[in-house]
Amino acid sequence: MSPGNEPARRSARDGREDARVIELDIPSDVQYIEKVVELIQRECALMQFGARQLMLNLAVALTEALSNAILRGNNDDPAKHVHVLARVDPARLVIEVQDQGVGFDLDQCTLDPTTPGNVDREDGRGLFLMRQLMDRVERFDDVRGNNVVRLTLIRQ
Amino acid sequence: MSPGNEPARRSARDGREDARVIELDIPSDVQYIEKVVELIQRECALMQFGARQLMLNLAVALTEALSNAILRGNNDDPAKHVHVLARVDPARLVIEVQDQGVGFDLDQCTLDPTTPGNVDREDGRGLFLMRQLMDRVERFDDVRGNNVVRLTLIRQ
Amino acid sequence: MSFAITKEAEVVVVDVEGQLIVGNRQELKQKVLDELERGEKKFLIDFSQTGYIDSSGLGVLVSLSKKIREQGGELRLANLNDDLKTLFELTKLDTLFQIADTRERALESF
Amino acid sequence: MSFAITKEAEVVVVDVEGQLIVGNRQELKQKVLDELERGEKKFLIDFSQTGYIDSSGLGVLVSLSKKIREQGGELRLANLNDDLKTLFELTKLDTLFQIADTRERALESF
Numbered sequence: 001m002s003p004g005n006e007p008a009r010r011s012a013r014d015g016r017e018d019a020r021v022i023e024l025d026i027p028s029d030v031q032y033i034e035k036v037v038e039l040i041q042r043e044c045a046l047m048q049f050g051a052r053q054l055m056l057n058l059a060v061a062l063t064e065a066l067s068n069a070i071l072r073g074n075n076d077d078p079a080k081h082v083h084v085l086a087r088v089d090p091a092r093l094v095i096e097v098q099d100q101g102v103g104f105d106l107d108q109c110t111l112d113p114t115t116p117g118n119v120d121r122e123d124g125r126g127l128f129l130m131r132q133l134m135d136r137v138e139r140f141d142d143v144r145g146n147n148v149v150r151l152t153l154i155r156q
Numbered sequence: 157m158s159p160g161n162e163p164a165r166r167s168a169r170d171g172r173e174d175a176r177v178i179e180l181d182i183p184s185d186v187q188y189i190e191k192v193v194e195l196i197q198r199e200c201a202l203m204q205f206g207a208r209q210l211m212l213n214l215a216v217a218l219t220e221a222l223s224n225a226i227l228r229g230n231n232d233d234p235a236k237h238v239h240v241l242a243r244v245d246p247a248r249l250v251i252e253v254q255d256q257g258v259g260f261d262l263d264q265c266t267l268d269p270t271t272p273g274n275v276d277r278e279d280g281r282g283l284f285l286m287r288q289l290m291d292r293v294e295r296f297d298d299v300r301g302n303n304v305v306r307l308t309l310i311r312q
Numbered sequence: 313m314s315f316a317i318t319k320e321a322e323v324v325v326v327d328v329e330g331q332l333i334v335g336n337r338q339e340l341k342q343k344v345l346d347e348l349e350r351g352e353k354k355f356l357i358d359f360s361q362t363g364y365i366d367s368s369g370l371g372v373l374v375s376l377s378k379k380i381r382e383q384g385g386e387l388r389l390a391n392l393n394d395d396l397k398t399l400f401e402l403t404k405l406d407t408l409f410q411i412a413d414t415r416e417r418a419l420e421s422f
Numbered sequence: 423m424s425f426a427i428t429k430e431a432e433v434v435v436v437d438v439e440g441q442l443i444v445g446n447r448q449e450l451k452q453k454v455l456d457e458l459e460r461g462e463k464k465f466l467i468d469f470s471q472t473g474y475i476d477s478s479g480l481g482v483l484v485s486l487s488k489k490i491r492e493q494g495g496e497l498r499l500a501n502l503n504d505d506l507k508t509l510f511e512l513t514k515l516d517t518l519f520q521i522a523d524t525r526e527r528a529l530e531s532f
């Protein structure tokens with residue numbers, strides 16, 4: 001083992017040790033959203049994420065992902081569940097929000113609410129805000145065919 | 157199918173439909189406790205549990221169970237996780253708090269903090285309060301040998 | 313999360329305490345529509361005690377602004393913090409609403 | 423969750439805002455011990471803005487009451503709501519502490 005290897009090894013190990021994972025499974029009811037957001041905010045606050053990332057980027061984007069999962073994916077049916085996996089380390093937060101719906105086309109469904117024809121619409125800002133406020137938004141099917149939206153936020 | 161069977165069937169079905177289950181998995185850090193309690197309080201508030209049961213019985217007993225799991229069961233090691241399963245229906249709340257420790261003897265460990273010699277102790281009130289504030293407290297090992305504490309609170 | 317309604321001179325002032333999100337936006341909508349039905353015309357929504365707003369909260373504000381205008385009334389917003397300002401800018405809703413820095417300025421502007 | 427410290431006449435008054443639990447009790451303990459080291463002798467902890475207290479929060483109160491007594495000082499508690507009263511009764515801590523119904527009564531009692 002050459003001494004030159006140590007810094008890299010140490011930092012890789014630190015990265016693993018510093019990572020924190022929270023997992024959550026809730027019935028589809030929008031009344032849970034705020035408390036779930038607060039729990040993940042607490043997790044990120046412990047990882048020194050700044051106030052703006054907690055109160056704007058994370059709070060709004062996660063609220064959008066959860067309400068879409070509850071209302072769109074699961075049709076507001078409390079018998080269906082939403083699963084949340086949040087992994088945070090000093091570099092980034094990655095959240096996966098899984099619903100029991102059939103999924104959707106992320107690009108097709110994302111509107112631009114800032115065009116003159118859209119700016120006074122009442123809906124259609126959710127995916128747009130998620131993509132503006134997160135560094136990365138992805139959608140995929142998990143192994144069981146359930147819809148997953150993955151949000152990534154780089155710590156600043 | 158005789159008509160006489162219907163009420164029983166219907167009420168059994170209603171019971172299932174009304175039940176709500178929340179599942180949570182958190183790293184061992186007491187900083188998460190308050191947010192977990194708030195999430196389960198919200199769940200019970202949606203099931204019409206009264207303010208006193210939310211703010212006294214549930215809040216204190218669950219805080220005790222979580223802090224024992226984090227500090228006693230998992231030795232405050234954030235790499236170890238605490239798993240929470242909360243099932244609530246209109247009749248009762250049942251919460252299971254699982255840690256990765258070897259367990260303990262519930263009766264042996266429960267002190268009476270009200271005796272003259274104990275009343276000015278700084279510790280030793282957790283299990284006593286859990287048992288005073290919940291209708292039932294049980295401890296057992298799950299299939300993997302992990303320690304589980306189960307709290308039951310009848311709705312009033 | 314709650315919505316406190318007070319009356320200052322001719323203006324109905326709503327303080328949004330906590331979040332304005334999918335779980336409570338209907339409550340805000342109903343409270344304002346009730347006042348509108350009672351004949352009130354001037355509305356100020358004050359966000360000094362607000363945490364965050366989601367897209368459905370923004371949607372309710374858009375909907376209320378239309379309904380108030382239809383009745384010949386006016387809606388003003390006040391006290392957006394930096395995070396909320398960003399939210400309105402990202403969605404260009406800062407071009408749709410009349411937004412004042414302070415409650416006093418908003419009240420004067422009617 | 424925070425602990426606001428003010429001084430009324432000779433008495434150090436601590437308002438416990440939110441919960442007093444395992445995650446923040448050390449902060450309360452340290453704040454009171456700091457005042458004790460500065461030579462303060464009279465302490466009042468006001469629970470009018472408190473949600474709930476867990477066993478480790480109760481433990482900190484017991485510990486503080488001993489430390490304050492050791493320095494020849496006095497500790498009073500005030501404004502326990504019904505839930506908190508039950509908690510003190512269940513643990514018989516109502517026999518250990520001097521508990522006043524209101525802040526005023528507590529201040530007068532020194």
Ligand SMILES: Nc1ncnc2c1ncn2[C@@H]1O[C@H](COP(=O)(O)OP(=O)(O)O)[C@@H](O)[C@H]1O
Pocket residue numbers: 064068069072073074099101102103104109110111122123124125126127128147367
């Ligand atoms: N989890 C989901 N499951 C199914 N469809 C979704 C999901 N999330 C978003 N969508 C689709 O994308 C559309 C746009 O979503 P969004 O931008 O959040 O606006 P809104 O929800 O206001 O319509 C939704 O109307 C829905 O058709």
Ligand SMILES: Nc1ncnc2c1ncn2[C@@H]1O[C@H](COP(=O)(O)OP(=O)(O)O)[C@@H](O)[C@H]1O
Pocket residue numbers: 220224225228229230255257259260265266267279280281282283284303477
């Ligand atoms: N989850 C747990 N795992 C292991 N031991 C436990 C657990 N919960 C409680 N205990 C044991 O029971 C004892 C009494 O617990 P408690 O009444 O909460 O008082 P305290 O935690 O203040 O000692 C603890 O000191 C510990 O030895």
